[in-house]
């Protein structure tokens with residue numbers, strides 16, 4: 001744990017990110033920030049209150065306008081648990097609302113993460129007793145279905161429900177004018193505890209999302225990619241599939 005200031009990475013005129021933490025044991029997903037004339041929109045809330053507070057401090061240090069909304073790519077804890085720090089409305093798909101409501105009713109929180117530490121003793125969690133006492137799951141107040149556009153000071157955010165095996169509520173968030181697409185974890189396999197055998201990436205989904213108007217593809221747990229990186233992954237996966245076929 002470190003108190004040094006976070007380094008945010010600029011992606012395009014309106015988009016900044018905190019890249020995912022390279023140590024997988026931190027399960028710290030990428031956080032996006034869309035900064036418009038008068039507001040900052042956070043894409044995925046962070047996996048802890050501490051991280052959310054660090055995001056607030058980093059934005060304040062760069063004189064970013066006030067945070068006005070949080071958008072969830074999907075309901076998983078590492079994308080949503082920091083939300084209560086910001087005190088602003090969350091935007092998400094109808095299914096995210098349903099899943100988070102269920103998690104709230106089941107009091108999903110500290111015990112949920114303790115189970116994860118039992119499964120992976122190397123897991124690093126930045127949570128204190130005070131943080132757990134202050135924690136609450138923030139349900140989305142603004143709910144969309146299918147596909148919907150939101151305007152923030154002339155910057156268009158297009159939300160598109162893609163679902164998939166990783167999470168049925170997976171949403172892709174497109175920053176239209178900037179050509180930036182936030183993928184969340186949409187093309188990832190199901191979480192390992194749900195299906196330990198099938199861990200294939202959904203290459204068909206990734207290929208379908210490729211769009212000539214977008215050059216930046218930002219997912220939850222990898223470094224940001226540009227179109228050429230995505231194409232390289234698709235080519236190598238296709239080659240692998242052909243090799244496997246010829247071998248059998």
Ligand SMILES: [Zn+2]
Nearest residue numbers: 074076167185
């Ligand atoms: Zn996830």
